[in-house]
Amino acid sequence: MDGFHTSQPIYLQLADRIKRMIVGQELQAGQKLQSVRDMGVAYNVNPNTIQRAYSELEREGILETRRGQGTFVTEQEERLRQLRGSLIEAQIVTFVRAMREMGYSPDEIVSGLQQHLHNIDKGEEAHD
Amino acid sequence: MDGFHTSQPIYLQLADRIKRMIVGQELQAGQKLQSVRDMGVAYNVNPNTIQRAYSELEREGILETRRGQGTFVTEQEERLRQLRGSLIEAQIVTFVRAMREMGYSPDEIVSGLQQHLHNIDKGEEAHD
Amino acid sequence: MDGFHTSQPIYLQLADRIKRMIVGQELQAGQKLQSVRDMGVAYNVNPNTIQRAYSELEREGILETRRGQGTFVTEQEERLRQLRGSLIEAQIVTFVRAMREMGYSPDEIVSGLQQHLHNIDKGEEAHD
Amino acid sequence: MDGFHTSQPIYLQLADRIKRMIVGQELQAGQKLQSVRDMGVAYNVNPNTIQRAYSELEREGILETRRGQGTFVTEQEERLRQLRGSLIEAQIVTFVRAMREMGYSPDEIVSGLQQHLHNIDKGEEAHD
DNA sequence: GTGGTCTAGACCACA
DNA sequence: GTGGTCTAGACCACT
Numbered sequence: 001m002d003g004f005h006t007s008q009p010i011y012l013q014l015a016d017r018i019k020r021m022i023v024g025q026e027l028q029a030g031q032k033l034q035s036v037r038d039m040g041v042a043y044n045v046n047p048n049t050i051q052r053a054y055s056e057l058e059r060e061g062i063l064e065t066r067r068g069q070g071t072f073v074t075e076q077e078e079r080l081r082q083l084r085g086s087l088i089e090a091q092i093v094t095f096v097r098a099m100r101e102m103g104y105s106p107d108e109i110v111s112g113l114q115q116h117l118h119n120i121d122k123g124e125e126a127h128d
Numbered sequence: 129m130d131g132f133h134t135s136q137p138i139y140l141q142l143a144d145r146i147k148r149m150i151v152g153q154e155l156q157a158g159q160k161l162q163s164v165r166d167m168g169v170a171y172n173v174n175p176n177t178i179q180r181a182y183s184e185l186e187r188e189g190i191l192e193t194r195r196g197q198g199t200f201v202t203e204q205e206e207r208l209r210q211l212r213g214s215l216i217e218a219q220i221v222t223f224v225r226a227m228r229e230m231g232y233s234p235d236e237i238v239s240g241l242q243q244h245l246h247n248i249d250k251g252e253e254a255h256d
Numbered sequence: 257m258d259g260f261h262t263s264q265p266i267y268l269q270l271a272d273r274i275k276r277m278i279v280g281q282e283l284q285a286g287q288k289l290q291s292v293r294d295m296g297v298a299y300n301v302n303p304n305t306i307q308r309a310y311s312e313l314e315r316e317g318i319l320e321t322r323r324g325q326g327t328f329v330t331e332q333e334e335r336l337r338q339l340r341g342s343l344i345e346a347q348i349v350t351f352v353r354a355m356r357e358m359g360y361s362p363d364e365i366v367s368g369l370q371q372h373l374h375n376i377d378k379g380e381e382a383h384d
Numbered sequence: 385m386d387g388f389h390t391s392q393p394i395y396l397q398l399a400d401r402i403k404r405m406i407v408g409q410e411l412q413a414g415q416k417l418q419s420v421r422d423m424g425v426a427y428n429v430n431p432n433t434i435q436r437a438y439s440e441l442e443r444e445g446i447l448e449t450r451r452g453q454g455t456f457v458t459e460q461e462e463r464l465r466q467l468r469g470s471l472i473e474a475q476i477v478t479f480v481r482a483m484r485e486m487g488y489s490p491d492e493i494v495s496g497l498q499q500h501l502h503n504i505d506k507g508e509e510a511h512d
Numbered sequence: 513g514t515g516g517t518c519t520a521g522a523c524c525a526c527a
Numbered sequence: 528g529t530g531g532t533c534t535a536g537a538c539c540a541c542t
Contacts, residue, residue: 006539009516009517009518010517010518011517011518020229020230023229023230023231024229024230024231025231035528035529035530036529036530036531037528037529037530045518045519046518046519046520047519047520047530048518048519048520048532049517049518049519051530051531051532052517052518054530055530055531065529065530065531066526066527066529066530067525067526067527067529067530067531068525068526068527068528068529068530069526069527069528069529069530070528070529070530071529071530084230084231087230088227088230088232088240089244091223091226091227091230092240092241092244093244095219095223095241096241096244096245098219099216099219101148101151101152102148102151102152102212102215102216102219103151103152103153103212104216106245106249109241109245110238110241110242110245112216112220113220113223113224113237113238113241114238116217116220116221116224117224117234117237117238121234276485276486279486279487280485280486280487281487340486340487343486344483344486344488344496345500347479347482347483347486348496348497348500349500351475351479351497352497352500352501354475355472355475357404357407357408358404358407358408358468358471358472358475359407359408359409359468360472362501362505365497365501366494366497366498366501368472368476369476369479369480369493369494369497370494372473372476372477372480373480373490373493373494377490390524393531393532393533394532394533395532395533419513419514419515420514420515420516421513421514421515429533429534430533430534430535431515431534431535432517432533432534432535433532433533433534435515435516435517436532436533438515439515439516449514449515449516450514450515450541450542451514451515451516451540451541451542452513452514452515452540452541452542453513453514453515453541453542454513454514454515455514455515
């Protein structure tokens with residue numbers, strides 16, 4: 001296997017990765033994904049597990065499969081906008097919770113974030 | 129075991145947890161930690177692994193061990209402030225990277241965050 | 257093969273199809289059927305299986321074979337009326353049984369059916 | 385295997401059967417179903433296939449699973465009413481289509497059905 | 513015991 | 528080739 005957690009099923013972690021790739025424009029609307037077999041090799045995972053991830057995303061309206069042709073990112077842009085919105089929301093929620101647990105007030109969260117963005121602005125993100 | 133990843137040694141994951149407990153005030157400066165044996169039972173992990181996590185944190189100046197007495201959170205407030213700062217920094221870095229990968233500009237990150245905080249301000253999130 | 261079940265011999269399933277085609281006027285009284293060879297190709301089934309279906313229907317007086325000419329739908333209208341009646345009866349029996357198994361009383365079956373026909377009457381189902 | 389078609393995946397046929405058992409009161413709200421292993425033996429099918437049928441029905445809100453305890457029919461009566469309604473609708477649609485294909489008008493369908501129900505009323509379903 | 517996940521390997525339908 | 532289904536057998540977490 002590759003870089004998977006034990007805390008969540010692999011097929012859901014795969015689905016999450018694909019979602020992030022779509023939102024991050026690494027996968028464009030309408031684009032063909034790797035076949036379940038190729039992706040199985042790429043991630044060193046059984047094709048059935050890839051298949052399950054694809055099925056889940058198809059059920060969510062994010063992917064479409066065409067028998068004998070392959071699996072594709074949906075071309076319904078609206079659905080992809082929804083997806084982006086929900087992933088962003090989740091990121092923010094997680095971030096805010098973590099910061100509050102460390103004793104930050106909402107105002108401090110915003111100002112801490114602004115400070116950080118200000119700093120990397122001049123110095124431009126030296127490393128990765 | 130409890131909720132550990134496979135991608136990182138358990139002792140480091142334990143160390144992270146303890147750091148977060150300290151920053152989140154669940155563990156106060158100078159407070160005694162559970163013995164490696166008790167903690168091993170609590171997290172269902174080998175005491176040696178706990179010991180290794182403690183050693184790592186001692187090396188970082190966050191914990192102190194007193195022979196025959198146990199392991200304690202350091203009383204050097206400055207060190208704890210540093211710790212808090214670095215954890216917060218890490219949170220922000222992770223958050224910003226994720227948001228930028230999803231195509232958000234710095235300004236959008238801040239406004240998205242403010243929007244979120246504004247929304248939960250009036251109404252929700254009274255619980256948890 | 258095409259769309260056959262495993263629960264019943266294919267030749268009987270074929271015979272049923274032909275019956276339905278006759279009752280549904282896709283095959284008229286006196287009309288010539290495809291040769292067993294052509295039909296075998298059409299349904300991707302062994303010609304012997306087609307022959308068996310034809311024989312069965314001939315036994316039931318629905319088809320007639322004329323040596324050297326082929327197989328024809330009978331011209332005995334009375335027999336076709338019987339056939340239609342028996343197929344319809346079978347449909348109704350199946351339908352009523354299913355509805356009763358789902359807890360519908362005879363009166364509810366009729367009213368449910370009327371409701372449905374009433375609904376499609378004004379509006380939908382212009383297609384197909 | 386038992387009595388499955390080739391035209392539809394077994395796991396969906398299983399799901400349909402279970403739905404019909406629920407609507408037909410053979411399975412009551414809140415009742416425990418057979419374990420995936422027992423059901424696998426009963427239907428001579430791999431437990432994974434049973435599992436898939438159960439998952440599908442859970443996704444549809446018809447079953448609920450409690451880890452370590454088993455799989456149960458939901459106790460949300462409203463959901464079960466919906467289910468019954470949709471199955472009945474499907475029965476009627478199929479029935480009406482078949483009858484129309486055999487040349488019956490809506491009025492004839494109703495009268496044919498009433499005639500049938502009238503007949504079995506006196507004679508009381510002799511067989512089966 | 514229970515359900516849930518995963519692998520390995522097979523076969524099918526569709527293009 | 529593609530995805531979709533199924534089996535056999537394994538291991539896990541939960542009760």
